Amino acid sequence: MTVSTPSTSAVPPLAEQETGPLRCLSIDVEEYFQIEAAQGAIARADWERWPGRVERNVDRLLDLFYRHKRQGTFFILGWVARRHPDMVRHIAAAGHEIASHGMNHDRLHRLTPAQFRSEITECRKILQDLAQQPVVGFRAPTFSVVPPTAWALDVLVEAGFLYDSSIFQVRHPSYGVPGAPDRPYFVRHGDDGATLLEVPPLSWRVARRNVAVAGGGYFRLLPLWFMQRGLKQARHQDRPAILYFHPWEFDPQMPRMPLSFTGRLRTYTHLAKAAARLERIMAQQARWRPIGSVLEELKALARARAVFEL
Numbered sequence: 001m002t003v004s005t006p007s008t009s010a011v012p013p014l015a016e017q018e019t020g021p022l023r024c025l026s027i028d029v030e031e032y033f034q035i036e037a038a039q040g041a042i043a044r045a046d047w048e049r050w051p052g053r054v055e056r057n058v059d060r061l062l063d064l065f066y067r068h069k070r071q072g073t074f075f076i077l078g079w080v081a082r083r084h085p086d087m088v089r090h091i092a093a094a095g096h097e098i099a100s101h102g103m104n105h106d107r108l109h110r111l112t113p114a115q116f117r118s119e120i121t122e123c124r125k126i127l128q129d130l131a132q133q134p135v136v137g138f139r140a141p142t143f144s145v146v147p148p149t150a151w152a153l154d155v156l157v158e159a160g161f162l163y164d165s166s167i168f169q170v171r172h173p174s175y176g177v178p179g180a181p182d183r184p185y186f187v188r189h190g191d192d193g194a195t196l197l198e199v200p201p202l203s204w205r206v207a208r209r210n211v212a213v214a215g216g217g218y219f220r221l222l223p224l225w226f227m228q229r230g231l232k233q234a235r236h237q238d239r240p241a242i243l244y245f246h247p248w249e250f251d252p253q254m255p256r257m258p259l260s261f262t263g264r265l266r267t268y269t270h271l272a273k274a275a276a277r278l279e280r281i282m283a284q285q286a287r288w289r290p291i292g293s294v295l296e297e298l299k300a301l302a303r304a305r306a307v308f309e310l
């Protein structure tokens with residue numbers, strides 16, 4: 001891969017004097033019909049039959065980022081990048097970090113280590129060729145880096161990734177490692193495993209529990225003050241706050257899928273309010289940075305803690 005300097009014409013001027021807590025806006029770029037809640041309802045063979053919405057939704061998000069002079073990290077699915085190469089180029093040209101969300105939105109439980117290695121290598125090549133920037137970050141679909149899939153850490157290091165942002169320190173039926181640290185740390189699987197920087201999504205510690213407040217369904221279903229309280233606590237504790245959103249969460253017009261009751265509730269609640277909410281968060285004074293642009297700072301924080309064994 002040859003990495004050249006991207007065009008800077010679309011890069012908004014970042015406020016250099018920005019002060020305040022370190023925060024990151026991350027976007028998991030996927031189509032609405034690829035979400036885990038649609039797994040049983042829409043077969044992969046039918047994906048092409050559903051109208052794609054990701055490009056227009058990413059355009060709206062890029063507009064929000066531009067207006068607020070923010071840059072973030074876009075974890076892009078290989079399946080989507082292949083079908084929307086110009087979208088990936090636009091995201092990169094606007095100064096955002098391009099990172100990997102895997103190839104086909106499979107939870108890691110559904111892949112063997114060999115399949116995972118082949119898919120992340122393929123996805124990384126697609127993204128790097130389009131974005132003309134090194135791709136060093138990974139987020140697993142549905143935060144599926146958990147003890148049974150901890151082998152993925154070694155595969156990521158071997159494949160050249162420098163950080164992962166997939167271990168959610170909350171209790172949830174299908175993901176989460178409740179005992180994991182709530183701030184950047186080095187993680188390893190087994191004594192002879194490779195060590196990787198982990199950058200976990202924001203949680204709010206309350207009543208001896210970690211409450212998920214970093215984005216997604218939590219961001220839309222819970223009142224906004226949950227996220228605000230989480231951000232405030234992270235600031236007081238000098239923890240970076242990593243937030244995550246999906247393009248389809250800002251699209252009230254997306255076609256409705258035959259989901260379960262819970263799936264409909266998690267997927268379709270407050271879509272029309274999401275953009276205004278995100279703008280309120282974006283407008284806050286903070287050092288909003290793509291994760292990959294502050295790796296040294298994150299590593300220094302991680303070095304202050306013991307390596308976490310997954």
Ligand SMILES: [Zn+2]
Binds near residue numbers: 140141142
């Ligand atoms: Zn996803």
